Amino acid sequence: MPTNKRIIMAKMGLDAHDNGLRIVSKWLADAGYEVIYAGVYNSAERILRMVIEENADAVGLSFLGGEHLHYSRKLLDLFRENDLGHVKLIAGGIIPPADVVAMKELGVDAVFAPGTPRSDILKRVAACLPLV
């Protein structure tokens, strides 16, 4: 029987503002995704280990403090080095508009600004992670 896609939800580095992470994690779980909640204070290496151990289809990251480009780049590099190019990377949070463009160029599949409606988020996540 096919199961729904597995997505790891996390904040990276030292920023622990997790309102958005909590809310979007619940929205995704309610929509049927299998959410693995990694919480705050993650390193890119830890998320990579989790992706492998949990056989995850995607990682969702929430940012606030300006560390978004650093960690997106690092995680995407690790995915490539470990033949995990198929794993989707989704991000959201306080990210200046120019950086949203830069993140997409790096290969982040979707970037959500604060205040994006639930329906919008679910639609765009489903576009890269179809629900069964």
Add this chain to the structure above:
Amino acid sequence: MAEDPKIEFDHGKGEKIPHFRSLSGLEYRRIYNRKDWDKELPDGGEYPFTRGIYQDMYRGRLWTRRQQSGFGSPEESNDLLKYLLKVGQTGINIDSDIAGKIGVDPDYPLAQADVGLQGTSMCTYEDMAALFKDIPLDRISSTLIFPPPASVVMMGQYMMMARAEGIPWESLIGTMMNCPFTQLVGPTFQANMDFFPIDLALKIGLDLMEYLIPRCPKWNILNVNSRNIRECGVDAVQEAALSLALGCDFVDRLCKRGLDIDRFARRIGFFSAVHLDLFEEVAKFRAMRRIWARLMKERFGAKDPKSMWFRCAVQTSSLTLTAQEPMNNIVRAAVQTLTAILSGVQSVHTTSYDEAYCLPTEKTQKLAIRTQQIIAYETGATKSVDPLGGSYLVEKMTDELEERIWEMMKEIDSRGGFVECFKEGWVEAELNRARYKLADQMESGELPIVGMNLFRDEETAADIEIFRQAPDMQAKRIEYVQNYKKNGNRDTARKALKNLYERTRSHAGEDLAAPMLEAVEARATLQEVCDAMREAVGFSMPE
């Protein structure tokens, strides 16, 4: 060619707001009158301080304009402080980066990408001295935003700096926030548990308070960050109940150490949020003043009226800012700043409109200060004490909120107090419930937000200047601290750290502030001091 605009408004029906509930769920009545409230009010500065803690309030002196600031290196932040003071800021509020708050140095691997991002990167005595260069420590009050154990390290550096400048400790004016539960991002569980054992942090915070009470009589030893509680998404009642309950836990522990309440209660303050429900917020502050006064007097037996003062700094809410049409945030912050003044608070940080995207620029911080100055000098809102006092609506709402806050405090009390509720995960569950509810309210439009869930205009892209850090700032800070630990004579530091390790391992029940301060004096870095204690109790941090 432009399409014909679709007009949705029907003048025949008129425009109506969706409901008449307050943010905390109180039902606003159609009109309030004598039947709702018919009591006498105390004077300003009179117990239980409903109308304000001073008789003359802003007629005597204006509130302090205290913008939380700091970014990048201590030197860059010193320039920013001088700029803010030049345009009219009257107090300093130093925010370090997260590494500084959780007690790790910039070269700690997990910290490296966050160095200097959300505040000033600080870890050595020399950093503190560079940050406060040319700032008169006895004439300008400074708030330092650090939880224990970092609070002890930073306080030690601050006191060393005063001594080097010939300023007696008795003259130091300011606040060390010093709360291990609310100083990161509110009382969320994991955020406050992962970098230091919470019981030891609390104990060290109390040690510092005890150390400061006789030595720095003008210095504030604790500030409960009720704003960070609110910004997790709880309502005014929950914010007040959780923060007042936490305040009581500290007072209770200090009393149990044998300290006289009238020697320290006046040195405890609060830092609250101001949200957009104007009258409910005014009622919240008035109710919090009443409750704190009663608690100090009746529960803890304070005799000095100053011990009963609920002194409160505020920052306008960041949760109410929108990334959509960010200029709208200027209006929100102005209304909230006015609300704070109508509530009689002691200092204000007006949040800049660009904080929905980045740290504020100099330009937007100046606008925030100007907002306060316009309210102070042009509106007349400052010319009378408690200008909304006696309004049937505000008085009734103050009574209603007070009752609800007491109710929730009783529940917290029955569960053993805030600290127990935090450790058991009850606080975390409350916060999460509130967050999901808030998200639902935003989705359904029950909480109308103009430009976001109401009158949303997808066409307009945000066009604002974005604050940018110097590209080599992080690398320089990492290199600096690595060299600091490598070079110079480190023997005294090593000896002091060893002593701190031993004391923590074998005598953790005794005062730890003094051995920590000795290590600071010996020029140990922030993380070296914290690590000595982490190692002593076998605590490991996330890598």
